[in-house]
Amino acid sequence: MIAAIEVYNKPDFKYRDESFAILAINAWELLIKAKWLMDHGNRINALYVYQNVNGRRRVKRNRSGTPMTYSIDYLAGKLYECGKLPKPVHQNLEILSDLRNSAVHFYYQKAVHSYRSPHRSSQKVPRQRSPGCGHRRSAPASPGRWWWRHRRYASHG
Template sequence: MKARSQELVDKSIAAMISAIEVYNKPDFKYREETFSILAINAWELLLKAKWLKDNNNKVRSLYVTEKRLRPNGKPYKHAKVKMTGSGNPFTHSLDYLAKRMAEKKTLADAAHKNIIALCEIRDSSVHFYNKSGLFAVRLQEVGSASVRNYAKAAKSWFSVDFSQHNFYLMPLAFVKNHQPSEVILLTKEEKNVASFISSLEAANDPKADYAVSVNVELKFLKSKADDAIKVQVTNDPSAPKLQLTEEHLKDKYPLNHKALSTACAARYCDFKQNQKYHDLLKPLKADKRYCHVKKLDPDNPKSVKQEWYSQAIFNVLDKHYTVKG
């Protein structure tokens, strides 16, 4: 008979595989929303399995308790398990478990922040709606990192072997055709979520096993392998279109130097564009979490370069300046 924790692991894996299979369908109208819902479900079951394992498979460790009063108004000596409307025990939420496990260093900080970002996308999808193709790109960056983090955690905690599964998200270019004009159609709500995700990306460490988000790149290389995917370049307007663009970088790195300085002046009461400011920016320019360096002419190696900064840079600057009250 399987332990409860292992039963939860099996259910969790089934949920994540379902999320990936739905996402990778070539024509699915509720792709990002469905993936985020199922992926969150997979993470919650995995964390509950780990929690049970660390608590000797005592299912009560997952129950939410509350203090209750006796009929005479005096409190019971021991807290009681909180019940749902159907009379079943309430179990701890994903937010609670992720926070507690991150505090105990059981769950990596980057993986925790990735879950927070994925939950924000899920909440935005469930409670309202998203319509921008650019927002779909941000979901893929967070979702791809989440799948990788999930596989790493499941293997580390339960020795799960994912070699029999295609455990990855297909590049957007293969599953969905986006129009270039979509880069300007972010709603206010979508901008808020995208900005929130950018702020979490400060926890990204290129050398770490876990990540808040990842950049998904698609490259075509010549190959003599028999099973290599064949691609033909054509000007046939009826041929399927594959769009490779850096437009989504404008969302991830929205601030040029002038805009960043203006934002700092509005954000901090003791900000000055002095040597201290330039010294702080210098090492951040080489960090992809905070800065993307773009050549004005990509084909010219001597082209003038321009730095574009992400919202995550404020997580660093906040430590050196006083935020206005």
């Protein structure tokens, strides 16, 4: 997250919005996956996507053979459904994820005064302030506050 903030705060950095979105969503994804692991007894297999192969449950793998894990969209949705992720944080993660996808996959949607995700419900979400603008609920402060409030100490014994 610090790298995302540093990039965003450089006024002459080319593609700083896109770079911020990529770095920020990566930081959030690691945080969300850490929370998911903590809630599931630190079992790494809780992150894996499974598929049935010949009647047996197997870990799904990508083209390089690496086990596939759930996306931030899926995990944030599950944490939101069970009340462990506040609605404003979930909505901001959806928007940030869409911005990241736009940057990485090179497509752009015009969003002048409101934002509508092509992958989400048809409900319009008010456009958020720019993540680095210093708003009291800006992206840099939110992950730490959220994690601190939702942490649990696991007994190691």
